[in-house]
Amino acid sequence: MNTRPVKIIAIGDELLEGRTVDSNSQRIQRALGGHGVQVALIQVVPDTPSAVSAALDRTEPGDIVFVSGGLGSTPDDMTREAVAKWAGVALAEDTAVRQRLEDRWRRRGRKVGVGIGKQCQVPAGMAAVTNPVGSAPGLVGVLRERRVIMLPGVPAELAGLLPLAIDWLAGDGALPAAQPHLVRRTAQIAELALEKRCRPVQAEFPDLRWSWWLSDWGVDLRVAGADERELAAAGRRLDALLGALVYGRGPLTLPEVVQERMLKAGTTLSVAESCTAGLLGGALTAAAGSSGFFRGGLLVYADQVKEELLGVPREILQEFGAVSEETVRAMAEGCRQRVGTDYALAVSGISGPGGGTVDKPVGTTWIAVATPAQVHAGCYRFPADRYRNRLLTVASALDVMRRVLEFGDEQPPWASGDTWCRP
Amino acid sequence: MNTRPVKIIAIGDELLEGRTVDSNSQRIQRALGGHGVQVALIQVVPDTPSAVSAALDRTEPGDIVFVSGGLGSTPDDMTREAVAKWAGVALAEDTAVRQRLEDRWRRRGRKVGVGIGKQCQVPAGMAAVTNPVGSAPGLVGVLRERRVIMLPGVPAELAGLLPLAIDWLAGDGALPAAQPHLVRRTAQIAELALEKRCRPVQAEFPDLRWSWWLSDWGVDLRVAGADERELAAAGRRLDALLGALVYGRGPLTLPEVVQERMLKAGTTLSVAESCTAGLLGGALTAAAGSSGFFRGGLLVYADQVKEELLGVPREILQEFGAVSEETVRAMAEGCRQRVGTDYALAVSGISGPGGGTVDKPVGTTWIAVATPAQVHAGCYRFPADRYRNRLLTVASALDVMRRVLEFGDEQPPWASGDTWCRP
Numbered sequence: 098m099n100t101r102p103v104k105i106i107a108i109g110d111e112l113l114e115g116r117t118v119d120s121n122s123q124r125i126q127r128a129l130g131g132h133g134v135q136v137a138l139i140q141v142v143p144d145t146p147s148a149v150s151a152a153l154d155r156t157e158p159g160d161i162v163f164v165s166g167g168l169g170s171t172p173d174d175m176t177r178e179a180v181a182k183w184a185g186v187a188l189a190e191d192t193a194v195r196q197r198l199e200d201r202w203r204r205r206g207r208k209v210g211v212g213i214g215k216q217c218q219v220p221a222g223m224a225a226v227t228n229p230v231g232s233a234p235g236l237v238g239v240l241r242e243r244r245v246i247m248l249p250g251v252p253a254e255l256a257g258l259l260p261l262a263i264d265w266l267a268g269d270g271a272l273p274a275a276q277p278h279l280v281r282r283t284a285q286i287a288e289l290a291l292e293k294r295c296r297p298v299q300a301e302f303p304d305l306r307w308s309w310w311l312s313d314w315g316v317d318l319r320v321a322g323a324d325e326r327e328l329a330a331a332g333r334r335l336d337a338l339l340g341a342l343v344y345g346r347g348p349l350t351l352p353e354v355v356q357e358r359m360l361k362a363g364t365t366l367s368v369a370e371s372c373t374a375g376l377l378g379g380a381l382t383a384a385a386g387s388s389g390f391f392r393g394g395l396l397v398y399a400d401q402v403k404e405e406l407l408g409v410p411r412e413i414l415q416e417f418g419a420v421s422e423e424t425v426r427a428m429a430e431g432c433r434q435r436v437g438t439d440y441a442l443a444v445s446g447i448s449g450p451g452g453g454t455v456d457k458p459v460g461t462t463w464i465a466v467a468t469p470a471q472v473h474a475g476c477y478r479f480p481a482d483r484y485r486n487r488l489l490t491v492a493s494a495l496d497v498m499r500r501v502l503e504f505g506d507e508q509p510p511w512a513s514g515d516t517w518c519r520p
Numbered sequence: 521m522n523t524r525p526v527k528i529i530a531i532g533d534e535l536l537e538g539r540t541v542d543s544n545s546q547r548i549q550r551a552l553g554g555h556g557v558q559v560a561l562i563q564v565v566p567d568t569p570s571a572v573s574a575a576l577d578r579t580e581p582g583d584i585v586f587v588s589g590g591l592g593s594t595p596d597d598m599t600r601e602a603v604a605k606w607a608g609v610a611l612a613e614d615t616a617v618r619q620r621l622e623d624r625w626r627r628r629g630r631k632v633g634v635g636i637g638k639q640c641q642v643p644a645g646m647a648a649v650t651n652p653v654g655s656a657p658g659l660v661g662v663l664r665e666r667r668v669i670m671l672p673g674v675p676a677e678l679a680g681l682l683p684l685a686i687d688w689l690a691g692d693g694a695l696p697a698a699q700p701h702l703v704r705r706t707a708q709i710a711e712l713a714l715e716k717r718c719r720p721v722q723a724e725f726p727d728l729r730w731s732w733w734l735s736d737w738g739v740d741l742r743v744a745g746a747d748e749r750e751l752a753a754a755g756r757r758l759d760a761l762l763g764a765l766v767y768g769r770g771p772l773t774l775p776e777v778v779q780e781r782m783l784k785a786g787t788t789l790s791v792a793e794s795c796t797a798g799l800l801g802g803a804l805t806a807a808a809g810s811s812g813f814f815r816g817g818l819l820v821y822a823d824q825v826k827e828e829l830l831g832v833p834r835e836i837l838q839e840f841g842a843v844s845e846e847t848v849r850a851m852a853e854g855c856r857q858r859v860g861t862d863y864a865l866a867v868s869g870i871s872g873p874g875g876g877t878v879d880k881p882v883g884t885t886w887i888a889v890a891t892p893a894q895v896h897a898g899c900y901r902f903p904a905d906r907y908r909n910r911l912l913t914v915a916s917a918l919d920v921m922r923r924v925l926e927f928g929d930e931q932p933p934w935a936s937g938d939t940w941c942r943p
Contacts, residue, residue, distance in 0.1 A: 114558055114731070115546050115547075115552075116740075117733070118546050119542070119562075126537060130537065135537060139535075139564035140561065140563055141545070143560065148560070170712050171712055173732070205881060206881050231905070308538065308539060367819075368798070368819065370798065370801075374802055374814065375793065375797070375799060376798060378797040378798030378821075379796065379798040379799035381797070385872070387797075392821055392825050393819040393822055394819040396798065398816045399815045402815050405860070436825060437824075483806075483808060
């Protein structure tokens with residue numbers, strides 16, 4: 098399948114000094130996975146012309162070479178110059194690029210800086226690809242018999258340009274056609290538990306290629322194969338097997354799925370957050386258009402604030418504690434009434450590292466959803482550190498909301514097989 | 521300072537399929553950082569003998585070569601064999617290793633499996649280093665004039681063995697002494713603007729090595745050099761030049777700096793968030809101990825909620841709009857009073873992509889801080905997309921709080937040179 102070897106060169110001292118992990122290569126890998134292509138080599142090199150040139154020398158004619166990083170406007174951004182020098186071609190200003198960059202700055206009501214001059218330079222034989230989310234354009238072209246794709250190192254900008262670069266490769270016949278595949282996005286289940294669940298289906302369809310991708314919301318399962326009918330059959334088996342664990346089959350993230358359902362139903366949401374202290378609201382408003390359903394919420398980190406802003410009875414806090422079914426139920430109902438929304442999500446947990454006890458160890462978290470009809474509450478035991486426990490809390494709360502919107506609120510929104518929930 | 525180039529070879533298909541990001545290399549980088557050593561090259565390759573051999577061929581005599589992954593006991597663990605074959609040396613069982621592994625299994629009350637045989641194999645010329653957290657030993661030695669360190673890919677096992685491998689290199693005189701360096705962490709200034717400001721100091725100290733790293737909070741400046749006195753002099757010049765832009769000189773992040781100052785002063789903080797919808801509260805509570813100063817806040821995404829939960833007068837919202845000095849001042853003061861804290865931060869902005877107008881383009885954001893004495897408000901024009909505009913809002917609000925805590929609230933917490941602020 099992997100006709101032309103794909104090699105990635107990730108450029109930047111920050112990737113070699115222990116400051117930043119190279120996550121861009123994973124984005125490129127996943128984009129290529131859709132075409133059944135696996136990356137053959139990643140090189141991470143410092144931002145010096147000699148290092149970049151040496152990395153390019155380690156590629157071969159016929160290779161597809163992704164180069165990420167060093168397209169900014171500071172002096173240590175030297176990828177354009179280094180690649181042009183290696184290829185023995187000249188750099189020239191692309192007037193169309195300058196026009197776009199100057200317009201972009203003016204639209205933002207800002208004076209055009211000298212820095213953009215650098216970003217208008219294009220090596221002979223390459224074409225500029227307009228950056229949909231930033232200033233530095235991507236650059237694509239054939240140099241020394243390699244198909245070279247240069248992308249900015251800023252993850253959001255690389256992610257925005259990547260599909261356009263892939264299109265260029267595919268249009269050029271350098272990539273195999275995108276392979277038929279299906280996606281099942283899951284939440285509230287751990288990677289190993291999900292793999293175990295899927296094993297019988299894997300055994301049943303040995304010709305399909307299975308990939309497991311971790312996201313902020315859970316585990317994405319990707320199955321690819323040449324035979325569309327076989328793929329569809331596997332999809333049906335998976336859906337029967339995974340049931341409520343699947344929140345999406347397309348590109349939408351979990352917060353986007355909640356947003357889509359909320360907007361479609363014309364309902365509104367608010368949040369009451371203790372341990373996550375705003376991360377849930379932040380996730381729900383990541384996509385444009387969230388103001389159509391998200392109204393606001395209350396961050397009740399301190400118990401006194403739970404009492405004063407949400408009306409959680411002091412007796413409940415004293416008798417059951419802040420991390421309890423009674424408290425989280427009162428938080429959800431109080432939030433729903435005070436913000437005046439159809440639904441309200443409430444979370445209260447012990448993220449760690451401190452605060453754990455014998456009956457409430459670190460990771461113990463209560464999540465409640467208040468609906469027009471009732472309040473559902475569930476207890477979780479997240480297994481990770483403070484950072485990931487908070488992420489898992491956000492993802493689980495979002496998925497609780499998604500399930501209520503998808504299945505209604507007659508039944509509690511938890512299913513057997515939810516890894517961390519102990520209803 | 522980097523006398524012997526250090527090169528990392530990370531082995532594993534999972535690192536090339538978009539499933540896992542290579543985080544082990546960062547662990548190795550950080551362990552070497554203390555010795556002032558920067559990794560010269562990372563290669564990520566699939567777990568095939570030919571790929572491993574090709575990666576080793578891309579190293580040179582004199583190099584220090586870390587090889588991670590493929591030391592387990594399953595058939596696809598072939599690193600030992602591939603390295604031995606590349607070096608042209610034999611593999612032989614190390615009886616001491618077998619003894620340790622068999623003891624380890626027995627201590628766990630488990631039958632000694634056949635897989636263990638593989639993990640007892642040591643290439644001639646290498647020595648086994650006992651794994652403090654797992655079974656597979658590390659392997660160190662000189663092969664074809666390279667100092668080769670082989671470590672397991674399981675992150676916890678690699679982390680456990682790493683210090684022992686570093687000790688071996690240091691004892692062997694292969695690592696230079698740690699190089700002095702200084703760090704200045706800045707917020708509210710763009711990378712290009714910061715670099716421009718530092719140019720005179722760079723010219724003054726041409727022997728120093730300068731790097732700029734983007735963080736979630738701003739730009740970190742790192743300056744390294746052999747001469748301590750020269751470094752200290754450059755540090756003084758930088759501090760004079762950058763002034764209030766510097767929020768830290770050590771490992772603490774911006775939220776951690778705010779937390780440290782809040783805890784030291786025994787003061788409390790609350791937040792009123794519109795466009796960020798909780799990201800500010802989430803950032804303030806990322807570190808353990810935040811409950812010592814952070815009390816809570818209000819997410820007032822909808823105007824009606826700004827009115828009802830924060831008491832922002834309807835007339836203000838109607839006359840000046842939600843993104844205005846008047847509104848954000850009322851939000852900050854209302855939040856401070858309702859949550860009952862010493863300080864309150866309020867943010868309201870147009871993150872994009874929609875919602876921009878001629879006088880209030882996308883990126884227009886108001887940030888206010890309410891103190892016991894008064895309320896300061898400043899207007900920003902962030903230049904990025906929705907995602908990054910929200911991050912910049914959080915970082916700028918945190919830095920506004922940091923400046924008030926550091927310099928007092930008599931003067932507005934903005935300085936000439938703040939890139940995005942238009943006071």
